[in-house]
Amino acid sequence: MFVIGELINGMYAKVAAAIRSKDADTIRALARDQAAAGANALDVNVGPASADPVRDMVWLVTTIRSGLNIPLCLDNTKPAVIEEGLKISGPGSIINSSNADPERLRMAMAMAKRYKASLIALTMDAKGVPQDRERRLEMASVILETAAETGFSVQDLWIDPVLMPIHVAQPQLCGILGLLSDLKGLAAPAPRTVVGLSNISQGAQERRLINRTFLVMAVAGGLEAAIMDPLDTELMAALTTAEMILNKKIYCDSIRKTGR
Amino acid sequence: MFVIGELINGMYAKVAAAIRSKDADTIRALARDQAAAGANALDVNVGPASADPVRDMVWLVTTIRSGLNIPLCLDNTKPAVIEEGLKISGPGSIINSSNADPERLRMAMAMAKRYKASLIALTMDAKGVPQDRERRLEMASVILETAAETGFSVQDLWIDPVLMPIHVAQPQLCGILGLLSDLKGLAAPAPRTVVGLSNISQGAQERRLINRTFLVMAVAGGLEAAIMDPLDTELMAALTTAEMILNKKIYCDSIRKTGR
Numbered sequence: 001m002f003v004i005g006e007l008i009n010g011m012y013a014k015v016a017a018a019i020r021s022k023d024a025d026t027i028r029a030l031a032r033d034q035a036a037a038g039a040n041a042l043d044v045n046v047g048p049a050s051a052d053p054v055r056d057m058v059w060l061v062t063t064i065r066s067g068l069n070i071p072l073c074l075d076n077t078k079p080a081v082i083e084e085g086l087k088i089s090g091p092g093s094i095i096n097s098s099n100a101d102p103e104r105l106r107m108a109m110a111m112a113k114r115y116k117a118s119l120i121a122l123t124m125d126a127k128g129v130p131q132d133r134e135r136r137l138e139m140a141s142v143i144l145e146t147a148a149e150t151g152f153s154v155q156d157l158w159i160d161p162v163l164m165p166i167h168v169a170q171p172q173l174c175g176i177l178g179l180l181s182d183l184k185g186l187a188a189p190a191p192r193t194v195v196g197l198s199n200i201s202q203g204a205q206e207r208r209l210i211n212r213t214f215l216v217m218a219v220a221g222g223l224e225a226a227i228m229d230p231l232d233t234e235l236m237a238a239l240t241t242a243e244m245i246l247n248k249k250i251y252c253d254s255i256r257k258t259g260r
Numbered sequence: 261m262f263v264i265g266e267l268i269n270g271m272y273a274k275v276a277a278a279i280r281s282k283d284a285d286t287i288r289a290l291a292r293d294q295a296a297a298g299a300n301a302l303d304v305n306v307g308p309a310s311a312d313p314v315r316d317m318v319w320l321v322t323t324i325r326s327g328l329n330i331p332l333c334l335d336n337t338k339p340a341v342i343e344e345g346l347k348i349s350g351p352g353s354i355i356n357s358s359n360a361d362p363e364r365l366r367m368a369m370a371m372a373k374r375y376k377a378s379l380i381a382l383t384m385d386a387k388g389v390p391q392d393r394e395r396r397l398e399m400a401s402v403i404l405e406t407a408a409e410t411g412f413s414v415q416d417l418w419i420d421p422v423l424m425p426i427h428v429a430q431p432q433l434c435g436i437l438g439l440l441s442d443l444k445g446l447a448a449p450a451p452r453t454v455v456g457l458s459n460i461s462q463g464a465q466e467r468r469l470i471n472r473t474f475l476v477m478a479v480a481g482g483l484e485a486a487i488m489d490p491l492d493t494e495l496m497a498a499l500t501t502a503e504m505i506l507n508k509k510i511y512c513d514s515i516r517k518t519g520r
Contacts, residue, residue: 220477
């Protein structure tokens, strides 16, 4: 399981304040803590309130990079903001994200190739997020067709089925779990899948319980990556246990006490 | 999900002592607490140390029945012990269990029909528990063939793939999860599945974490019932959340605070 730490996001007041005051220590600590807790990459998002997203993205990437060598997942709706980040983010970077509009996909795939990055593509278009499994699958097909057409390697692609909050879209979640296995049959090699895990529990009580329960089910269904909170120790313990049950990690009595 | 409470089992010292001293209050309290926590049925097992299993089974069933109207799952290796229990256990009783030996199955199915009970059949034979998914599937086929041959309704059948402890059989668990979906295609209507959940964590640290993680994965894979501890509140919360994600229970913000 590829864990993408979600905590460096200007949506959080503490991070927004650190970006405003150029408080590098706070950002570096968030990066270090997530890596130490088991993150394989870090999402970097300047947040909705940034007055100058390009400047803030460059500052965040520079600040994280000054303390840590870990792949970064550059998260913004504007390609120009992502591109400035890609110029300095180094190897293993991830573009987060493009929707399934062929025009946008072609541009994002070209940018990913230019910077040797991988790309998260969402199964949604300008009209929004589909309600059902079939329409999400159609959009995944569009993503894969565009990749084939532009010579973009499926191995550099992550498909994100777009998790919606359970309190607004409960009936969709089962379809998303089913979609994870549908996608295994859509191409060879199969595209890898990623979810923005915390979306599922937005607006809910018991957020952590919902997050970790969905993650365990999704891992059983073949999910390869999640943007999530690696500092949630119960979540990480559930993930490790799920991987152990699936025989992807070796069982050991002291598995939890020693950390990971 | 059909929850079969596991706590009335002479394997536990407290229950063994209650059986020895005919302490009906302890047994009735265990029955009442499990039902209140969400158990749909109760497993009844005199335990390995019983000097007179028939007498102890009859006492347990009579004692539970005197305080509570809930289906009982009569758990013993000896058919005679189960039959004496069935005579007084009332509607919805479950025989736990028969192995997949056709001779034993025929006898157990005849007994189940006689008492209008359902039957848990294990995918193992006199030679023991199979190591792999394929062999378990073959035994499930034997169970279904024997049911067809004797006119035993698949709707009265529970197939138990026999969970082994993770510390001795880690590689089997993934196959058992796969088997749950294999079984959906084996007959129409599909046989329902049940596991003895706590087996998976025998001898392990973090037993509850392992139990609830496996249960969530198995529910996502189509498991219909588990013999488990309904007093483990984290386990029950994980189960409810899993069913909510699968759209089998309606999401409600107060889902946990109100109990179930």
